[in-house]
Amino acid sequence: MIMIEDAVILTNVRIAPDIYRMELKCTMKAEPGQFVQVQVPGTYLRRPISICEVTGSSLVLIYKVVGKGTAIMAELGPGRSLNIFGPLGTGFPIEAVDAVVLGGGGVGIPPLYETAKRYRTKQTNVTVVLGFNQADQIFYADAFEKLGCTVKIATMDGSVGTKGTVMEVLKTMSVPMIEACGPLPMLKAIQEAYPAGYISLEARMACGMGACMGCVVKDQNGQALRVCKDGPVFPIGKVVLE
Amino acid sequence: MIMIEDAVILTNVRIAPDIYRMELKCTMKAEPGQFVQVQVPGTYLRRPISICEVTGSSLVLIYKVVGKGTAIMAELGPGRSLNIFGPLGTGFPIEAVDAVVLGGGGVGIPPLYETAKRYRTKQTNVTVVLGFNQADQIFYADAFEKLGCTVKIATMDGSVGTKGTVMEVLKTMSVPMIEACGPLPMLKAIQEAYPAGYISLEARMACGMGACMGCVVKDQNGQALRVCKDGPVFPIGKVVLE
Amino acid sequence: MKLNVELPGLHLKNPIIPASGCFGYGREFAELYDLSCLGGIAIKSATPEERFGNPTPRIAETPSGMLNAIGLQNHGVTYIKEHELPWLAQFDTEIIANVAGAAEEDYVKVIETLNDSEIVKAYELNISCPNVKHGGIGLGVDPKLAAHVTKLAKDAAKKPVYVKLSPNVTDITEIAKAVADAGADGLVLINTLMGMRIDLRTGKPLLANKTGGLSGPAIKPVAIRMVWQVAQAVDLPIIGVGGITDAEDVLEFLNAGASAVEVGAQNFIDPYVCPKIIEQLPGVLEKYGYASIDEAVGRSFRDE
Amino acid sequence: MKLNVELPGLHLKNPIIPASGCFGYGREFAELYDLSCLGGIAIKSATPEERFGNPTPRIAETPSGMLNAIGLQNHGVTYIKEHELPWLAQFDTEIIANVAGAAEEDYVKVIETLNDSEIVKAYELNISCPNVKHGGIGLGVDPKLAAHVTKLAKDAAKKPVYVKLSPNVTDITEIAKAVADAGADGLVLINTLMGMRIDLRTGKPLLANKTGGLSGPAIKPVAIRMVWQVAQAVDLPIIGVGGITDAEDVLEFLNAGASAVEVGAQNFIDPYVCPKIIEQLPGVLEKYGYASIDEAVGRSFRDE
Numbered sequence A, B: 001m002i003m004i005e006d007a008v009i010l011t012n013v014r015i016a017p018d019i020y021r022m023e024l025k026c027t028m029k030a031e032p033g034q035f036v037q038v039q040v041p042g043t044y045l046r047r048p049i050s051i052c053e054v055t056g057s058s059l060v061l062i063y064k065v066v067g068k069g070t071a072i073m074a075e076l077g078p079g080r081s082l083n084i085f086g087p088l089g090t091g092f093p094i095e096a097v098d099a100v101v102l103g104g105g106g107v108g109i110p111p112l113y114e115t116a117k118r119y120r121t122k123q124t125n126v127t128v129v130l131g132f133n134q135a136d137q138i139f140y141a142d143a144f145e146k147l148g149c150t151v152k153i154a155t156m157d158g159s160v161g162t163k164g165t166v167m168e169v170l171k172t173m174s175v176p177m178i179e180a181c182g183p184l185p186m187l188k189a190i191q192e193a194y195p196a197g198y199i200s201l202e203a204r205m206a207c208g209m210g211a212c213m214g215c216v217v218k219d220q221n222g223q224a225l226r227v228c229k230d231g232p233v234f235p236i237g238k239v240v241l242e
Numbered sequence C, D: 001m002k003l004n005v006e007l008p009g010l011h012l013k014n015p016i017i018p019a020s021g022c023f024g025y026g027r028e029f030a031e032l033y034d035l036s037c038l039g040g041i042a043i044k045s046a047t048p049e050e051r052f053g054n055p056t057p058r059i060a061e062t063p064s065g066m067l068n069a070i071g072l073q074n075h076g077v078t079y080i081k082e083h084e085l086p087w088l089a090q091f092d093t094e095i096i097a098n099v100a101g102a103a104e105e106d107y108v109k110v111i112e113t114l115n116d117s118e119i120v121k122a123y124e125l126n127i128s129c130p131n132v133k134h135g136g137i138g139l140g141v142d143p144k145l146a147a148h149v150t151k152l153a154k155d156a157a158k159k160p161v162y163v164k165l166s167p168n169v170t171d172i173t174e175i176a177k178a179v180a181d182a183g184a185d186g187l188v189l190i191n192t193l194m195g196m197r198i199d200l201r202t203g204k205p206l207l208a209n210k211t212g213g214l215s216g217p218a219i220k221p222v223a224i225r226m227v228w229q230v231a232q233a234v235d236l237p238i239i240g241v242g243g244i245t246d247a248e249d250v251l252e253f254l255n256a257g258a259s260a261v262e263v264g265a266q267n268f269i270d271p272y273v274c275p276k277i278i279e280q281l282p283g284v285l286e287k288y289g290y291a292s293i294d295e296a297v298g299r300s301f302r303d304e
């Protein structure tokens, strides 16, 4: 159920350069790949942030400081409350498959965590391919391992794992079903390379709930789809990526 | 010296209904009757608030919650920092007299405290006449007493002291020299009744430092005076009160 | 306290109406609360044919506001009539159909299509969309063009016609008078101010459409000023809009001369804002000494 | 990085100029920092005779902005020439005299008085003050009137003339073109948007003057849009103004097409804002890949 909630910050810690993990005490429940709209004090529009983990009594968000809003978020200490609206959007489906590959680049990684957790609950084999710029920016590789996922890493500078993007790792594997989130070029490459799976998109949003038409993309027939409501997760091949 | 400073809130407590006392750790020094421009988070213009006391390592402000900015101020906890600009304006002179009467109504009382302190340091006899609406709104009467002032109280409902305004008490006294701050009708009455003394005015301000001409009043010759720079304290008879 | 407001064609149970383009057709908000609490709903602009609208990004944040360049995306009036209006009929609230187009005839076409819909209680002509041109000039910024499209709409319409004015003009009262003389039943003001943001990373305008419409609290002082000017210049009911976030903002618009209000972008910030305002409004009116909505309307320029 | 900007009459060591009316004659700010760090100073509007201005309240807060209705308070041009300008001469910065009046002749009178002052490097015609009328219409909102006063000023002036435009117009490019054709050496835009706030306690306009000029971050998107439009329509240097608070805002104005900027209301919020921006600017230009101010100017519409 979509709701608005004053969630209390339990922890808000830096886990890599410019990357923060915030745990929020709240009653909101969510599906993997859904997101919340965060009302950051001192800004006007809400900020869409993916739900990284649903614990039952809290939500975990992982965010990168890229501008004004996320910079303010990073300053908020435990005990402060933060108004969140959600859960929003259509997330990653948990399909009845034997094995799934989850591909994530940078801050595309967070929504894959809850997805992996749900797949692991069903005993599905999960291989997670994570892409970073360099060694010191790696986060959550161990967390995925603890879930029992096979973790493969790509770094642009080759300092850890395969040199290059997530695609370099994927090329070396069999990929029956993929669910991915990350920068647009990565999603484009995945949409071209694989027929089966899902990708999660980003867009500038106002309402976050499907009412304003601010976040639309086009499907193959030229019809408008709302990233916030019809997505952010779409089946591979559905959306024209520009 | 006028400066801008991130002052740390030491305490911020309610001392009467809607009235708060905030102590700020800062290096700023000030004269009695001067004020600071407080940058309240979440508002645009700074808020002018009189300096109630200068301790040497801190400033005390007493403010009434009347609107958005003061409501936010009341929520700020110790440890938070608050940006203040000051000390601003021309305050109450400490004249070489044997006795002085200080008259204050409501949130016109705070600047009289530092004034009383300075007079008491010089052994001047200080009678303080404080006006409130009713008993539960009385604040700082004891603080003035501790300084060795004679304190007289007027309440509109007569629940404590003389019934009526500060003027009702003043009428019963000899008033050789008065320094006063409070609502406009009170200041008008004082300006009419007494030839010698000073009154402190309020005005809507933008710059608070004399540059914008937002806060002007007219003197008897029709010349503009800036409440923020030439005042807020003016000699009785100088300004036309409208 | 009774909050109802009677306007041409509209029996509003309270003066709170979500603004066009900020509420879709209500479907998403109906998941959050019962739309029957609303005075009315101004639905998203309808054009004769389907429009995809502008490329993205369509949204940018600004200090205390936002820019949008949606570009009148909608499925066309026939689709709306067949799929959205019947769904809206379940709610006890007044539906205002916002009408837009690329040319004058478009307004007439949309109105003719909707005339026999019982659920539409009034039209709101959006002559203020900066994307719609007529001989290179927006319809809403030229008094003659504005009057002409109003007249065409009035001739075609079987329901009252409200005209929604653009604030991007030198003299709003001139446009308001022209539109009033052409027969408008009411005015809605204001639409968005034309603005721009530049993305410093590219040095280019952030919105794909380059310019966009500024809305939110930032524009409230301009909206209040225009409502105040027009309320004194023209004898028509005004629906005020621009930057409303709470019941005190609503009272400010009423004092300025509006009889009802629309709430736009704040629906994105707080999706429950409309029911919240409706709940707070009686208390706020009381606090400032009003016994009815009527007493507050136009207070700022009425002598007492 | 070199920050200097060469404009008609003005050798700015950097593009940062406090805006007229927001800095007085610099006296108060000189207590806080050395004014020689500034590119220039646009001093408070001068009129032929002393003006008290409007009654108070003259100031109101708005979301991310403020309204003012000072009403051109000043001691008259002769006093300014004799008492303020000689004092300003001590600083190594370019003084721009903002010129205003109640009628066209007033502009000519002020200019004639200041022509022989060595300290004034250029004039800035304030034709955008909403309080000044000519036959009931503000000079700044009618292209013909704007061109005419520009021509009179140019004929009288022995220094370059910049014209400061009002944003309260339907088509800013039309006014800009008219003023350019009349011989203006540069443009300053924008002045304040006309706005209003109502005091709920009285139900009446909060400002004694009723309406006031809206400034601050709230108006930045409108200012950016207008600079961007005018920079493409007219071949004159533009000084951008409206809502600037930091060096990134300055870059946004440069990208939009401004060659220099003025900082207004932010001087009230942070009295050190101008020196701060001057300090930050080289770093910000570098961050976004510029080797000079010039490279940034007009980036938003230039093809590369």
Ligand SMILES: Cc1cc2nc3c(=O)[nH]c(=O)nc-3n(C[C@H](O)[C@H](O)[C@H](O)COP(=O)(O)OP(=O)(O)OC[C@H]3O[C@@H](n4cnc5c(N)ncnc54)[C@H](O)[C@@H]3O)c2cc1C
Residues within 6 Å of the ligand: A035, A045, A046, A047, A048, A049, A050, A051, A062, A063, A064, A065, A066, A067, A068, A069, A070, A071, A107, A110, A111, A201, A202, A203, A204, A205, A232, C060, C061
């Ligand atoms: C469905 C969805 C899920 C997301 N999940 C995450 C996540 O889990 N972790 C994370 O770090 N980031 C995530 N993002 C991106 C995140 O929303 C932006 O990084 C953030 O809004 C930037 O805000 P800012 O104030 O720091 O930047 P500013 O540039 O100051 O923001 C200005 C405006 O632009 C918008 N904006 C800026 N960048 C983006 C962007 N990339 N996408 C959408 N809007 C943007 C902001 O929301 C705001 O309205 C997600 C985006 C979407 C759409």
Ligand SMILES: Cc1cc2nc3c(=O)[nH]c(=O)nc-3n(C[C@H](O)[C@H](O)[C@H](O)COP(=O)(O)OP(=O)(O)OC[C@H]3O[C@@H](n4cnc5c(N)ncnc54)[C@H](O)[C@@H]3O)c2cc1C
Residues within 6 Å of the ligand: B035, B045, B046, B047, B048, B049, B050, B051, B062, B063, B064, B065, B066, B067, B068, B069, B070, B071, B107, B110, B111, B201, B202, B203, B204, B205, B232, D060, D061
């Ligand atoms: C020199 C001076 C000294 C002052 N000292 C004190 C003090 O010691 N204690 C105290 O409680 N109050 C004092 N005031 C009044 C105080 O400034 C206002 O109560 C406060 O600004 C209200 O802010 P707000 O955001 O709560 O109200 P809002 O109404 O939300 O404020 C909106 C705007 O109006 C201005 N404003 C509103 N009321 C006043 C007012 N009475 N005077 C000036 N500006 C106003 C605000 O500063 C702000 O810009 C003083 C005022 C002046 C001019």
Ligand SMILES: Cc1cc2nc3c(=O)[nH]c(=O)nc-3n(C[C@H](O)[C@H](O)[C@H](O)COP(=O)(O)O)c2cc1C
Residues within 6 Å of the ligand: A206, A212, A214, C019, C020, C021, C022, C044, C045, C068, C070, C072, C098, C126, C164, C190, C191, C192, C214, C215, C216, C217, C219, C241, C242, C243, C244, C262, C263, C264, C265, C266
């Ligand atoms: C995303 C968005 C879409 C809008 N679409 C329309 C529209 O289709 N038709 C219309 O008349 N106004 C449209 N508007 C303008 C609003 O109805 C309203 O006039 C304006 O936003 C000012 O109100 P606000 O400040 O409360 O948002 C739109 C505004 C926004 C923010």
Ligand SMILES: Cc1cc2nc3c(=O)[nH]c(=O)nc-3n(C[C@H](O)[C@H](O)[C@H](O)COP(=O)(O)O)c2cc1C
Residues within 6 Å of the ligand: B206, B212, B214, D019, D020, D021, D022, D044, D045, D068, D070, D072, D098, D126, D164, D190, D191, D192, D214, D215, D216, D217, D219, D241, D242, D243, D244, D262, D263, D264, D265, D266
């Ligand atoms: C208090 C105040 C007084 C002003 N006085 C003048 C003036 O005398 N002449 C003028 O041309 N502009 C005047 N302006 C307009 C500013 O110069 C500037 O154009 C406007 O405020 C927008 O910039 P900002 O958003 O940075 O404040 C004044 C603005 C303010 C806030």
Ligand code: FES
Residues within 6 Å of the ligand: A204, A205, A206, A207, A208, A209, A210, A211, A212, A213, A214, A215, A216, A226, A227, A228, A229
């Ligand atoms: S953000 Fe409003 S429809 Fe998606």
Ligand code: FES
Residues within 6 Å of the ligand: B204, B205, B206, B207, B208, B209, B210, B211, B212, B213, B214, B215, B216, B226, B227, B228, B229
């Ligand atoms: S507030 Fe600016 S001159 Fe007094």
